[in-house]
Amino acid sequence: MFNILKTAVLMAAITALFMAIGAMIGGRTGMMVALLVAVGMNFFSYWFSDTMVLKMYNAREVDATTAPRFYAMVQDLAQRAQLPMPRVYLIDESAPNAFATGRNPDHAAVAATTGILNVLTERELRGVMAHELAHVKHRDILISTISATMAGAISMLANFAMFFGGRDSEGRPSNPIAGIAVALLAPLAASLIQMAISRAREFEADRGGAEISGDPHALASALQKIHRYAQGMPLEAAERHPETAQMMIMNPLSGGGLRGLFSTHPSTEERVERLMAMARGTA
Structure with a gap:
C-alpha cells in the first residue's frame, strides 16, 4: 500500500513539474503542441509496446x-495469480534476466533469457516469473507509459526554452539564463522521477511475486544469484536499448559512480531484506 501511495505522489510530482515548466515558458500554444506530440508518441508505444x-x-x-x-x-x-495466460517468450542471451510487457493483463507477454533458465533452480525461476506476473497484475505498464509521456513532454518543453526562450506573463522574453537552466535541469528532474517510480514498482512486484509463488525465499535467492551473474555478463540488447532497462527484474545496464542515483531498480540487498522480512511474517 505504501508503494502505491508513493507512486501516486511521484506521478503528481512529475505532473506538477510539467505544469511549472509550461508556466515558466509561458507559451501556451507551444506547450500544447509539445504535449500532443509526446502523448501521440507514447500512445503508439503503449499500444505496440510488447x-x-x-x-x-x-x-x-x-x-x-x-x-x-x-x-x-x-x-x-x-x-494462481488469477490472470489470463500471457504469451511466453525466450531470449537467446546468456545474461540472466526477465521482463513482462503488454498494455494490460489481457494483452500481456512474459519473457526470460535462456541464461536465467540455466542459472536458476526451478524454485528460483518460479519466483522470478511470479514477479513478472505481479507486474502484469499491477498494471505497471500503464504507470510507466504515463510517466514516460509526461517526461517526454517535459523534455520537449525544455528544448523549446533552450532554442526559443520563455515568455513572462505579459508576453515579453524572459531571462535566457533561466531558459538554459530549465532546458538542462527539467529533463534530469523528470528522469529522476521516472526512475523513482520504477524503483517503487519493483518493491511492489517483489511482494506480489512472493505472494503468487508462495515462496519469498526462492525469489530472494534468485535476485542474489542474478545480481552476481549479471555483474560480469552484460545484456547486449539492453545496452542498445537502455530505455527498456526499467522493465527487467534486475538492472541490466553497466554504470559508473552515479549508478545508484540513476538506477531504475532498488538495491538487491534492500529487495532481499524486504523479502526475508516478508518470509518471517514481519513485512
Whole structure:
C-alpha cells in the first residue's frame, strides 16, 4: 500500500513539474503542441509496446510443445495469480534476466533469457516469473507509459526554452539564463522521477511475486544469484536499448559512480531484506 501511495505522489510530482515548466515558458500554444506530440508518441508505444520490445530482444514465442516445463510453470503461476495466460517468450542471451510487457493483463507477454533458465533452480525461476506476473497484475505498464509521456513532454518543453526562450506573463522574453537552466535541469528532474517510480514498482512486484509463488525465499535467492551473474555478463540488447532497462527484474545496464542515483531498480540487498522480512511474517 505504501508503494502505491508513493507512486501516486511521484506521478503528481512529475505532473506538477510539467505544469511549472509550461508556466515558466509561458507559451501556451507551444506547450500544447509539445504535449500532443509526446502523448501521440507514447500512445503508439503503449499500444505496440510488447511487439516493439520483443523485437528489440529477438525474442521467440514458445508454447507447451517447444518449451513444455517453462510454459507449464508460467501457466500454473498465472492461474494462481488469477490472470489470463500471457504469451511466453525466450531470449537467446546468456545474461540472466526477465521482463513482462503488454498494455494490460489481457494483452500481456512474459519473457526470460535462456541464461536465467540455466542459472536458476526451478524454485528460483518460479519466483522470478511470479514477479513478472505481479507486474502484469499491477498494471505497471500503464504507470510507466504515463510517466514516460509526461517526461517526454517535459523534455520537449525544455528544448523549446533552450532554442526559443520563455515568455513572462505579459508576453515579453524572459531571462535566457533561466531558459538554459530549465532546458538542462527539467529533463534530469523528470528522469529522476521516472526512475523513482520504477524503483517503487519493483518493491511492489517483489511482494506480489512472493505472494503468487508462495515462496519469498526462492525469489530472494534468485535476485542474489542474478545480481552476481549479471555483474560480469552484460545484456547486449539492453545496452542498445537502455530505455527498456526499467522493465527487467534486475538492472541490466553497466554504470559508473552515479549508478545508484540513476538506477531504475532498488538495491538487491534492500529487495532481499524486504523479502526475508516478508518470509518471517514481519513485512
